[in-house]
Amino acid sequence: MTAIRITDVTLRDGMHAVRHQFSLEDARAIANALDATGVEIIEASHGDGLGGSSIQYGFAKEDEEAYLRTVCESAPNTKVAALLLPGIGTVDDMKRAVDCGIRVIRVATHSTEADISEEHMQEARKLGLEVVGFLMLSHMTPASVLAEEAKKMASYGAHCVYIVDSAGAMLMDEVAEKVSSLRAALPPEVEVGFHAHNNLGVSVANSIEAVRAGAVRIDASLAGLGAGAGNTPLEVLVAACEKLGIDTGVDLYRAMDASEDVVRPRMPRPVIPDRDSLTLGYAGVYSSFLLHADHAAKRFGVDARDILLELGKRKVVGGQEDMIVDVAVRLAQMHARQTGGAIST
Ligand SMILES: C[C@H](O)CC(=O)C(=O)O
Numbered sequence: 001m002t003a004i005r006i007t008d009v010t011l012r013d014g015m016h017a018v019r020h021q022f023s024l025e026d027a028r029a030i031a032n033a034l035d036a037t038g039v040e041i042i043e044a045s046h047g048d049g050l051g052g053s054s055i056q057y058g059f060a061k062e063d064e065e066a067y068l069r070t071v072c073e074s075a076p077n078t079k080v081a082a083l084l085l086p087g088i089g090t091v092d093d094m095k096r097a098v099d100c101g102i103r104v105i106r107v108a109t110h111s112t113e114a115d116i117s118e119e120h121m122q123e124a125r126k127l128g129l130e131v132v133g134f135l136m137l138s139h140m141t142p143a144s145v146l147a148e149e150a151k152k153m154a155s156y157g158a159h160c161v162y163i164v165d166s167a168g169a170m171l172m173d174e175v176a177e178k179v180s181s182l183r184a185a186l187p188p189e190v191e192v193g194f195h196a197h198n199n200l201g202v203s204v205a206n207s208i209e210a211v212r213a214g215a216v217r218i219d220a221s222l223a224g225l226g227a228g229a230g231n232t233p234l235e236v237l238v239a240a241c242e243k244l245g246i247d248t249g250v251d252l253y254r255a256m257d258a259s260e261d262v263v264r265p266r267m268p269r270p271v272i273p274d275r276d277s278l279t280l281g282y283a284g285v286y287s288s289f290l291l292h293a294d295h296a297a298k299r300f301g302v303d304a305r306d307i308l309l310e311l312g313k314r315k316v317v318g319g320q321e322d323m324i325v326d327v328a329v330r331l332a333q334m335h336a337r338q339t340g341g342a343i344s345t
């Protein structure tokens with residue numbers, strides 16, 4: 001029987017969907033419920049990883065250490081992971097996270113920039129952490145280049161490297177091609193993982209396709225809570241895997257109950273492919289730009305879809321959040337020129 005290892009990202013990617021406003025009480029309740037499901041790893045941190053709480057990415061409600069400690073204490077049977085984007089989070093942030101109890105670090109870079117993960121991965125290995133590489137916005141990068149980037153991460157000490165569909169822009173054939181390319185390029189002891197966003201409504205299908213192509217680690221979140229139209233819904237993935245004879249180690253009823261009773265009541269808006277989140281997948285834009293684009297659209301009186309389409313054309317990557325306002329202002333100026341009106345701010 002095929003077996004996969006699931007990492008739940010409700011308390012990290014889900015933070016984007018709640019503007020990083022989970023309280024310690026929310027963290028406790030969700031971590032507790034996840035612990036009971038049997039999921040192997042829970043990722044927790046600001047949506048943009050350690051050190052992400054800032055004017056650029058949005059301030060978190062709670063202090064980072066208090067948040068991590070709460071999750072670790074509330075999930076005693078589960079390994080806790082933190083995300084780290086070099087340049088946002090530092091080696092010191094990682095050491096503090098280890099003091100709080102994390103056992104896995106996931107180091108994320110743009111899919112052509114694995115080299116900036118070297119220092120963080122080597123330090124993580126010295127700290128005895130399980131090390132995962134995260135190649136973000138993988139839809140922008142050809143399979144052969146992703147394989148070379150993944151090999152760099154493996155040489156820095158990664159135990160696993162992920163294809164990350166940050167924009168939810170990939171369909172099944174592309175997932176199969178890119179996951180197989182990593183599987184063929186990496187040493188057998190280095191695992192391949194897959195992280196989906198549901199912007200085109202195919203996160204579960206893509207995740208299954210990834211497993212068929214050789215991925216053994218898959219990300220998911222309760223009720224799909226995550227950036228854009230969310231991540232692969234954990235409970236749906238588990239049900240689909242059971243039907244296909246894929247062992248996830250997760251209790252289906254407990255995952256359903258955690259989703260329904262603990263996470264859905266905490267969702268400020270439905271996490272679905274609506275007109276704006278669908279545009280992310282269609283245009284190939286980083287899912288965590290959604291709420292920033294919605295905010296800029298309201299502020300400058302333009303359509304969020306026009307902002308996202310323009311960002312897609314410009315191939316904007318994570319860290320360029322300030323471009324969202326830039327594009328919104330330009331669209332508003334264009335509109336004002338055409339109608340003879342003024343720009344609202
Ligand atoms: C920082 C991003 O939210 C990481 C991630 O989950 C993705 O790229 O997708």
Ligand SMILES: [Mn+2]
Nearest residue numbers: 013166195227
């Ligand atoms: Mn994500």
